[in-house]
Amino acid sequence: MNKKRMTVLLPVLTLLAGALAGCGGNDSANEAQSTSPAASTSNAGAAPSGAPVTLTVEVFDRGIQGQPDLNNNTWTRYINDNFGKQNNAIVKFVPVPRSQEIDKLNVLMAANEAPDISFTYDSATVSRYAKMNGIMPLDDLLDKYGKDLTNYLGEKVLSYGVFDGKQVAIPAKRTSLAWIGMFIRKDWLDELGMPIPTTRDELYNTLVAFRDKNPGHVDGVIPWGLAATGMNYGTGNLAESFWGEQSEEDFVTTPNWLKPGNKDALKFLNKLYNEKLISPDFALDKTAKQADADVTNGKVGFFSANWDYPLRQNISEPLKENVPDANFVPIDTFKNYEGKYKKIAYNENGVNVFIPKSSKNAELAIKYLNWMSNPDVLFFLQYGKEGVNHKMVDGIPQVINQTGDNMQTSYLNLDYTLVVNGVELGDPEKNIKALAATAPGLKAVAEQSYKINTTDTYTGFFYDTPNESNIKFGKTLGDMSNQMTDKLIVCKPSEFDSLYDKLVAEYMAAGGKAVMDENVKIYEAMQANK
Template identity: 85%
Template sequence: MKIKKMLALVPVLTLVTSALAGCGNDQAKEAQATSTAAAKASGTPVTLTVEVFDRGIQGQPDLNNNTWSRYINDNFGKANNAVVKFVPVPRSQEIDKLNVLMASGEAPDISFTYDGATVSRYAKINGIQPLDELLAKHGKELTNYLGKTVLQYGQYNGKQMAIPAKRTSLAWGGMFIRKDWLDKLGMPLPTTRDELYNTLIAFRDKNPGGVNGVIPWGLAATGMNYGFGNLSESFWGKQSEEEFVTMPGWLKPGNKDTLKFLNKLYNEKLISPDFALDKTAKQADADVTNGKVGFFSANWDYPLRQNISEPLKTNVPTANFVPIDTFKNYEGKYKKIAYNENGVNVFIPKSSKNAELAIKYLNWMSDPKVLFFLQYGQEGVNHKMVNDMPQVITQTGDNMQTSYLNLDYTLVVNGVELGDQQKNIKALAASAPGYEAVAEKSYQINTTDTYTGYYYDTPNESNIKFGKTLGDLNKTMTDKLIVCKPAEFDRLYDKLVAEYMAAGGQAVMDENIKLYKNMQANKK
């Protein structure tokens, strides 16, 4: 059986629907036309407002006055008699803030969120503008760049309601092990769950790093980096596609065995002893960079990032983390989740009077030259060429990028874009100087035997209602089950799962089944 996609939980969305329903499409068009005509007549530049994440990074530049914002206004703004004004939204509160802006009719002309359920909810209550006509008239390059596969993720009831960014890097998580520890013990890279278990025991008992407080497997609180990798997938039994995409993880065959295995590791002191208290992953970072951790799972490139690789190299010059694939399932495959082809969801609120200009802006951004500058800037200033690959020069002040490759400014793409996927992968690897081969190997491992999140073309109302509650329960349930006494595990598991299903899990699953069956029927 070919498993294609999986449902991911989404957070709660609270909206003032009457405020968003607002004016009809014809009224929006009339308001936009009147505003545009008045601006042209007066010669006054039109202000195009664009959302941007404020990530609160220390030393970040003025988000409206920096190398990248000036480039945008100099090259798009002046040519279109417009001023592009960025509206900062705190990254940690983006949905709550966006809901307030939408309800008050003050959302930026170009708004976005990573939460597809939020956009579908806006679409359902007529709070955002359909984009088919605008794309046909002013979005040729944008449409060609994204393609049908990506654009379909922004369609609701047959209409294009959002512009999904193209995600060029599909790898998600990864797993890494101290190769220098294995070499010291004369052990090979573990390729199965049992082999990893034996390796963790050897790390605990023989402490090849000679450290105080050795941690065979580094973990942080559920929901943070330092998770379980694709351990769960290795325990899952055979399922139909319908079961796989509609059923919560707690009911999947083998999920109970996954948590029981982790409980065993915890009680045998093979994982971080206080992981459940580490809700920021700062302790796990410290343990890794101080050379205490033998194995961990995080983002596919996590140990290659400068905040990890540089202090680790200083503290333990001989440390050598390498990527591995170790959780094999009943089919002999290493199933793991990967990103869908779509990234952030960009949309135009119904309240916007500048929808045409907004699409022109996104269309302009699709130009390869524009994307390259926004991601890499000027050679010798913002990037240098290494083996024919651009490498960002980390900077502060005006030239600082507050997100990876300026993804908060490059709204049509998530990830490096050099026009060729092999080049993109090489460029990703080049972002980890000295670890290029390791990066390529990790990317290759974590884009093999993958599945992606299932795309429902209709929002799950129960998911919207109970999503945040269930998401929070997922975390607390997992942590409780890992740290409980083995004799208490079975009773606690059954109790917590019953509570989860009663708290909305059953309602979400029932609606998933209904939506899934409807989608399958429509394909016939």
């Protein structure tokens, strides 16, 4: 295995996974658990004797209305019936608020009370824990107890969890690489006799028409739905369409704030806001609940969010009920100087799973993740029992959205399936079809959105050495970026230029320059070693 630590440099974006909600009951849940073949894995054998061991596992508490007990539901009982009993263990889940996950994790780590299996999407946090010698090296444990897990993830995915030559985290495999999408009300365009916009200027004219002509005939029309920076409802790949030409070194080592054209991108957003083309109180919407309400009540004409956001049941179903004729379609509208629609895509790695140094159950933790990599286990955790939790259509499982014990509080139970982010049917084509199948009646829209948002993509550059300055300043800089963006969008146009320069200078002084200088140093060393 390649033992280089890979640290990702990504634009400051926070991606919240959507929750699945719907209707149904939890009949036959226990039957589903007992009839699954998933107990047959390489971990199978005589269960250890004596008092059962408690394995603690982090789980996100997303605060979904009507969510089940995160420690006692269809999925947790399946885990304990099929892994716990086989290993004389009790798997106990430790809820951590999704919106406070890093802060809460820091507190748990400092008190030596973090779950045996902990995780975070923030790679800088993992690097910081590794530097502090706060997490367990995993190489020997994987060699002894993680054969199936290692084979499933592969060398490339695992390499993202290496720090100073040691495997300290287990990155989940990301099976869907599309990230941000953009969507527009096609029924509004049809009402106005306007085409789908394919450039910034065309989009601007469309937004003005939405504002002035209100084709949805709603109170408080919102041409572009936005929420506070860091939430869903962002600005898509608008910034990329303004960025000018750069060398690879400049592009990957400098913060977005210094990229040529970035100032113009924010000035464009400022113009839209001051012309009442953007959600008026977006900066106060720090949960995106207001934006959700505006979309589902039919007030929004255009927005950017996860590539599949308008297809999710918590958006598509209330929108259909409130505005039956509403029709959001995916678009590509931010063309750059090359004539391309450059947009960021996910890398192959997802959430970072690690075992704190304080854990007394590291061996059992690896066995648990190894068990989870079994295809039968992953299938049940994502889709459950046929006829109860899913139905098969043309060979593709489709989730039956439910409440109560059978409810999945994250997309395909990603909070419980820690070795994978995304659909896992063992075939990329089936995975895409399964993604599209999650949107009843919108399959073609889903496939079109996925195609658009995996075209003209780039991914974050990977460094083979951790950036110590990023470990130290990364969270502070991320928070600053969010605040800077919101302030610049809402300020008076006459104040924009001076405010932009002032805020960027403060950002660089707060650690931005230190991170950039270290990026350059690492990048140049990598090039010299090629």
